[in-house]
Amino acid sequence: MGSPLVLVDVDGVLNPFRKPHRQFRRHRVMPEGRLLRVLLDVRHGRMLLDLAAETGAELVWATYWQDEANEWIGPRIGLPELPFVPLPPFPGIEEGRSFGAWKARHVAAWTGGRPFVWFEDEPDAAASLAAEPGVGDHLLVGVDPVTGLTAEHIEEAAAWLSGR
């Protein structure tokens, strides 16, 4: 079974679509030489580290930033280098899977039956995940990409991890 995982998306979760409140700061980052602007709340790092410490879980990136999140996102909110779910390029909706379903398939494969919580904003990721064969016990905490990750999301994850 292994210890539980806490999977964290970046866009729409740590980097919301709009600035929800003043704690978010704008950062200019350059993953793979592309200039992007991201909004980050430095408190998210501590919230995630506390969640992992209190529940014995391991933090993992589940984002198309993949390893770039360790260079451009983690250090700006106080997170150490984390493992990441490898995500092949999305083949497009014409292949019969939505973006959320594509991501869910690779998350299910990589977690290999381990229990996990996943903070994710793709609306159909939960249903897609449940349909994946061999997926472990999990809780998908759906995040509104307009507001990003909140304390309520963390509490929901903590309650689930503690009650297992």
Ligand SMILES: [Mg+2]
């Ligand atoms: Mg996202």
